[in-house]
Amino acid sequence: MLFDVDAPEPPDTSALPVAGCDVGISALATMDDGTVYENPRALRTQERKLKRLSQSLSRKQYRSGGWWKAKALLARLLMRITNIRSDAHHQATHRILQGISALGIESLSVKGLMKNRKLSKALADASLGGFLVKLKYKAVRRGISIVEADRFWPSTKRCSSCGYVKQKVSLSERHYHCGVCGFEADRDVNAAINLKQVASSTDETRNAVGASVTPTGVGWTRGRRKIKPNQALIHFATA
Ligand SMILES: [Zn+2]
Structure with a gap:
């Protein structure tokens, strides 16, 4: 049976304030008010255990009793790593989207970032793609518009106080200091304030903004019929 449920x-969130959020690796999300959502780094904390269990599995004779046991233990740990990550994402996205009407974020090219070998492991562990998917579908449900700043928009280089754009800000520079107006802030907080300003200055109507942020997996196509994000499909599988 297939049901189509609206x-x-x-x-209506239009009376609520706008917020900005900088998504990253060192902190999963930093808000314009300074709130920081830590990245659980699920893989890093479980890495030694993972290595031990993988080695134990590889030493067992294929399909022996001990092999199955080791395989089950390893699968359980991998599941646990996924759960730790997913739990942190759900909690953070829930809190981020509370009491706001719009959220400015940077449109991250996760695939592009993964090409950076120095960052790829930490990035995969943070699973930013999964975080953004959750953030977007929850925003649609709660009537919050997500405003994505262009990928080349200088959210980290720009001074959120006077608008001056620095030539270069290295990854190790954790603190933003503006040489023009003297503004000082944490690097990520400065970026989040910039993204908040992008979200506030967007004059597009709510619908226009909402339409541009249809998250992947919500508005998918089934046959030739496009399913709108505000409709949910419920599958009942009968044995
Ligand atoms: Zn400045």
Whole structure:
């Protein structure tokens, strides 16, 4: 059986404030007000255990009793790593989207970033793609527009106080200091304030913004029929 159920209309959030959020590796998300959502680094904390279990599995004779046991233990640890990550993402996205009408974020090219070998492991561990998917579908449900700044928009280089854009800000520079107006802030907080300003200055209508941020996996196509994000499909599988 296949049911087509209309999801309830998202609430009207237009009176609520706008926020900005910088997504990254060192902190999963930094908000314009300075709130930081830590990255659980699930893989890094479990790495030694993972190595031990993988080695133990490889030493067992294929399909022996001990092999199955070791395989189950390894699968359980991998599941646990996924769960730690997913839990942190759900909690952070839930809190980030509370009490706001719009959220400015940077449109991250996760695939492009993965090409950086120095960062790829930490990036994969942070699973930013999964975080952004959750952030977007929850925003649609709650009537919050997500405003994505262009990938080349200088959210880290720009001074959020006077608008001056620095030539270069290295990854190790954790603190933003503006030589023009003297503004000082944490690097990520400065970026988040910039993204908040992008979200505030967007004059597009709510619908226009909402349409541009249809998250992957929500508006998918089934046959030739496009399913709108505010409709949910419920599958009932009968044995
Ligand atoms: Zn400045």
